[in-house]
Every structure is written in C-alpha cells, then in structure tokens.
Amino acid sequence: MLRDDDTLFAALIARDPSYEGFAYVGVKTTGIFCRLTCPARKPKRTNVVFFSCKDAAQDAGFRACLRCKPLDTKRPASGALEILRDKIKAEPDRRWSAEDLKALGYDASTVRRAFQREYGVTFAQYARSQRLGLAVSTLQQGGSVMDAQLDAGYESSSGFRDAITKLVGDVPVRMNARQVLAAQWIDTPIGAMLGVTDDEGVHLLEFAERKALPTEIARLRQRVGPIRFGQSKMLEALAHQVGQYFSGRAASFDIPVVQKGTPFEATVWSALQQVPPGETRSYGELARFIGRPEAARAVARANGANQVAVIVPCHRIIGADGSLTGYGGKLWRKQWLLEHERRAAATTNR
Known part of the structure; x- marks a missing residue:
C-alpha cells in the first residue's frame, strides 16, 4: 500500500532507502520519474506525483531517470x-x-x-x-x-x-x-552482503553495515577456521540464490546452512526457517513454537546471534505489539525485506 504523499515527499527529501522498489516519484516539470533515493536536486512539492511501481509511472507518461536508473533491478x-x-x-x-x-x-x-x-x-x-x-x-x-x-x-x-x-x-x-573458509561480497538492491562458506554450506551472510560484523567474523574464525576472500562453488550457489530472492523469482532457499551455535540457538534458527515468507511471528510465539514458552528473552538473544541473514529469516520476528524491533542490518532493511516478501507472497497466491 502506497503511503500518503506527505510521507513520501519527506522520504524523498531524506533519500530514505526503505522505500526502494516500492515507491517512485514523477517530476511534472521534466517528465522524468526517479527512485526516492535519487541524488538529483529535489523538486518542489507541487511538481511531484508518486507511484507505487515503475510500470505505473511509465503508463502515466514519465521517462526513467538516467541518473538513478529506476528500471534497473539492482540499486x-x-x-x-x-x-x-x-x-x-x-x-x-x-x-x-x-x-x-x-x-x-x-x-x-x-x-x-x-x-x-x-x-x-x-x-x-x-x-x-x-x-x-x-x-x-x-x-x-x-x-x-x-x-x-x-x-x-x-x-x-x-x-x-x-x-x-x-x-x-x-x-x-x-x-x-x-580448514579455510571462502568469503566474497554479494551485491543486493539494499546494500552489499558478506557471504562466508565452506564445502558444507553457509556460515555467514550479513550486510556490510552491520556493526557486529567484525565480532561475528572473529567468532567464526574461532569456532570454524580462518577466512580468505576467493571463489568457490558454494559461494557461487549462494550468490545465485540471493539474487533470485531479491529479484522476486524465489522466496525460499535450499542452500545448506552450517553456522555454529549452542543447541538452543540451533533450535531457534531452525524454527525461524519455518516461518513462511510474507508472515511474521513475535518472540513469544516463536518461544511457544519450540516448546519453551517461558524463554521469549532467550529466543530474542538467539535471534540476534543469527549470522545468516535473510536465509535464516530473523527479520520475520517482530514485537508482540506488531512493531519492528531491533535488527542488526538496520530497521529500514527489515521493513524492506518484509514488504518485499509480502508482495511476492501476494503475487504467488493470486
């Protein structure tokens, strides 16, 4: 659902990335439409119109901006x-x-x-x-x-x-x-992610801006082994599946996840992967699902300790009141991922 125009104009001025792919602005004076994150000089409030998708902007006669390239799938x-x-x-x-x-x-x-x-x-x-x-x-x-x-x-x-x-x-x-783990950067529409794998599966997938990333890398080195930047078949498979997810062609992953944790953390991470795309759960609901109704706070800590973002979908866990709670990859990305999955699920169920 498209937000009201005042909210979207404020997002345009702030170049808010949380609307990436879900809202576009058309500039009446130029006949061009852009992403809300476009670095071009901002137009006056009276000269803009907002669209929920790029097709709607094109149908209204607007041309794609050559600077922010709204027709491209990648940011x-x-x-x-x-x-x-x-x-x-x-x-x-x-x-x-x-x-x-x-x-x-x-x-x-x-x-x-x-x-x-x-x-x-x-x-x-x-x-x-x-x-x-x-x-x-x-x-x-x-x-x-x-x-x-x-x-x-x-x-x-x-x-x-x-x-x-x-x-x-x-x-x-x-x-x-x-054992030496292989690492590589994977580009997505909402920022670069660092992927770390071995021949068995994925040990880490995190956004570059996550503040805890250096700590996670240190923990991974200690628990598993050293890390190098390079190529591997598992990294290629990871990059392909991440690309399919962000393009909307696939909602789930079948690449193996082998991140190390305590038995309780492993139970929580397994439960997270059973939350369907397009749906959310609270920490309490997840605690009850694993048979530990009294352990909501421990579930929250295990959720935060997850080092394989998106594939182990900790972003699908929200507050009991429906609010978006803490997310290491930043809340705007959590909002983007949930909206992306809701739209994909709605399309699939039609």
Missing part, C-alpha cells in the same frame, strides 16, 4: 564501483595506486568514499583482500610462502604475514593444517 552504484570491481576481478594480483585511478579518470578520494560507503572498507583494502585471497590459494595448492607473498605484492615478509593473519586468522606456515 544503482557508482560507475566507479562497478568498473573497478570488474578490474580487480580481472587482475586480482595487481597493486593499485592513486595514479592508476587517475589514469582511469577517477579521483582517489572519491573512490575511497564510494567503497567505504558500500563495503565498509576503502578501495585499497578491498583490492588487498582479493590479492590476499589469491595468495592463500597459492599456499593451499602447495606454493611457497615467498610465492604467495610476491603474488600479493608484499616486499616485506613480516608485512605479508601480518596482513594475512588479520585476514584469515592464522600464519601461513600453519595454514595447510586448517
């Missing part, structure tokens, strides 16, 4: 982000400099802010994580520490060891004896 990212991600993927062993960025026509400080905003790390840190992931692969395949060091672009062995220790939680000489 528009900086052109630099897409181009530089592709270049890093094509040359994962390259050491990028400010001069390289300038040669491509980009300002280094602008690129830094764009990567920081999207992934929570700078461009240099993002590129380095890919180089280190390549270096870890060299070590796993029997290469020497020196080969891996040179592949990653480190002249100092101590510098390489320090960096790789921070990334995978172990020093190279001991790494062959431990």
